Amino acid sequence: MKFRTPLGKVRGLGAAHDGTGDFWIQRITSIASIPLTIFLIGSCLYLIGVDYNTARDYISSVFVAPVLILVIVVFIWHMYIGMKEILVDYVHSPTLKYTSLILNILYTTFLALISVYAILKLSFGG
Amino acid sequence: MGNDKIPVARPLSPHLQIYRMSMTFIMSGFHRATGFALYFGMLIPAVWLLAVASGADWYAFVNSWIATFPVRFVLFGYSWGLIHHMLGGIRHLIWDTGRGLDLASIEIFARATLIGSVSLTLAVWLAAFALGGLQL
Numbered sequence: 131m132k133f134r135t136p137l138g139k140v141r142g143l144g145a146a147h148d149g150t151g152d153f154w155i156q157r158i159t160s161i162a163s164i165p166l167t168i169f170l171i172g173s174c175l176y177l178i179g180v181d182y183n184t185a186r187d188y189i190s191s192v193f194v195a196p197v198l199i200l201v202i203v204v205f206i207w208h209m210y211i212g213m214k215e216i217l218v219d220y221v222h223s224p225t226l227k228y229t230s231l232i233l234n235i236l237y238t239t240f241l242a243l244i245s246v247y248a249i250l251k252l253s254f255g256g
Numbered sequence: 257m258g259n260d261k262i263p264v265a266r267p268l269s270p271h272l273q274i275y276r277m278s279m280t281f282i283m284s285g286f287h288r289a290t291g292f293a294l295y296f297g298m299l300i301p302a303v304w305l306l307a308v309a310s311g312a313d314w315y316a317f318v319n320s321w322i323a324t325f326p327v328r329f330v331l332f333g334y335s336w337g338l339i340h341h342m343l344g345g346i347r348h349l350i351w352d353t354g355r356g357l358d359l360a361s362i363e364i365f366a367r368a369t370l371i372g373s374v375s376l377t378l379a380v381w382l383a384a385f386a387l388g389g390l391q392l
Contacts, residue, residue, distance in 0.1 A: 160345045179389040182312040248305035
């Protein structure tokens with residue numbers, strides 16, 4: 131039998147200091163996403179109907195490739211936090227909740243990796 | 257402490273279905289819904305980038321697939337979702353500074369987000385036909 135209250139257990143340990151971590155990153159990535167979205171839409175407009183070599187040269191250009199990688203990383207980081215937020219809001223069953231939270235980590239990591247890999251391969255793969 | 261195990265019918269906090277529909281309510285839902293859809297929509301740029309990285313044949317294959325009507329329809333939805341979520345996000349960033357939280361402003365913001373996202377999406381697609389050489 132334990133007589134300590136939850137408050138008693140944590141008192142004196144101090145704050146975790148990351149309570150607003152997701153909130154903060156979500157704001158940073160959303161600010162960064164504004165110019166990146168405009169860049170992405172502009173790139174799509176440019177890439178409509180172009181032949182293979184033009185598309186390849188565009189993506190692997192020194193000015194485009196790093197920004198495209200930024201689009202991938204910033205968007206997917208933002209997506210990861212957003213989906214986590216939705217899952218903890220609506221999924222209550224512990225099994226489903228933790229399964230979906232794990233799938234969220236795996237999906238976003240895999241998506242970011244393959245996209246960045248494709249850009250790097252075009253840039254350095256010869 | 258004797259009646260710990262007797263369940264108490266406590267009042268529940270009101271949820272979605274109890275509120276009257278309003279523009280701000282719908283736009284709040286749209287922001288989350290577009291974010292949710294864009295989560296899966298990110299597969300489109302990933303697949304396209306992989307196709308380019310896989311060579312000219314894959315590039316031609318994926319591009320011919322993108323040109324079909326159903327995929328074009330999905331792309332139209334994706335572009336609207338992206339623009340709508342961006343405008344909704346700008347609205348949230350303004351609110352984060354503590355501005356525009358009065359009733360008159362939030363009503364204007366809600367309408368401006370929707371009108372803005374629809375017009376910008378149409379403008380982008382018109383530009384795609386006019387400048388980008390997109391064909392029907």
